[in-house]
Amino acid sequence: MKPTKPGRGRPRQTEITEGQSRALDELSAAIDRNGIAPTMTELGEQLGITAASAHQLILQLERKGYVRRQPRKARSLRVIRRPSQSIGSMKSVPLIGVVKAGPAMLAEENRLGEVMVASGLVGRGQCFALEISGDSMKDADMRNGDVVIVRRQLIAENGEIIVAMIDDEATVKRLETDDGVVRLMPENRKYKPIEVQPDSDFRVLGKVIGVSRKSES
The missing domain is CATH 2.10.109.10 (Umud Fragment, subunit A)
Structure with missing residues (x-):
């Protein structure tokens, strides 16, 4: 069997980690509460992590297709889909x-x-x-x-x-x-x-x- 070349023939990874799930939940809750997405500083404070770490989690969620934002527009993050919930989650x-x-x-x-x-x-x-x-x-x-x-x-x-x-x-x-x-x-x-x-x-x-x-x- 030939090895799969990087970036080809691989399904898009959509599973999320516990940290990404918490970030997604807090982002969704913040938008529900305030009608607008939080800043990375605000999101980090809610999660107990730095703004830089919160930004990395959002980038990962964006790559996996869970959130979307408009380029060059502040607080434009939106949750566009949620992972299927299991009883354990x-x-x-x-x-x-x-x-x-x-x-x-x-x-x-x-x-x-x-x-x-x-x-x-x-x-x-x-x-x-x-x-x-x-x-x-x-x-x-x-x-x-x-x-x-x-x-x-x-x-x-x-x-x-x-x-x-x-x-x-x-x-x-x-x-x-x-x-x-x-x-x-x-x-x-x-x-x-x-x-x-x-x-x-x-x-x-x-x-x-x-x-x-x-x-x-």
């Missing part, structure tokens, strides 16, 4: 309640069921899922009936979309901090920001890391 996350994405309210925090998400998105953190009810976050592409995947954490950065408790009520909003003032910002002009008062019982429950469309299952 998925993880169950508890669905624990319904969040009003309008007036802040949380249904009983009991376990309603489970949702399956890519293990690369969840990573090693503790996560839960909540169903959105309302349209105050629609401009962040979080619609009524969607399920948000939330990583449990007690602190969050300015500009991140979080699940927060205010006086025993919960809401999904974008966190805004300015000179000691904390506001929870809707992504719909019909709604007003919620300014957290100094005497309020306010705490962060977690950061939204992904969105599952109502039509997806």
Whole structure:
């Protein structure tokens, strides 16, 4: 049998590594959250690696046909296909309640069921899922009936979309901090920001890391 010449007669390699899978999941989640692709610095921070390493992962995914970008256009990355998911690459996350994405309210925090998400998105953190009810976050592409995947954490950065408790009520909003003032910002002009008062019982429950469309299952 004649040896195969480099670059000829070989099928395109499409299998991805765990690191590439995590990068693909985080890229997809960031686009869902923000409506735009992250910078390599932002992607690297989410993955716990350098911007250069994140760039290499994206180049590898681009060569394998999973992502595409427009030349000379910043933040133009798009996920164009996903690898077929196996049971081993998925993880169950508890669905624990319904969040009003309008007036802040949380249904009983009991376990309603489970949702399956890519293990690369969840990573090693503790996560839960909540169903959105309302349209105050629609401009962040979080619609009524969607399920948000939330990583449990007690602190969050300015500009991140979080699940927060205010006086025993919960809401999904974008966190805004300015000179000691904390506001929870809707992504719909019909709604007003919620300014957290100094005497309020306010705490962060977690950061939204992904969105599952109502039509997806």
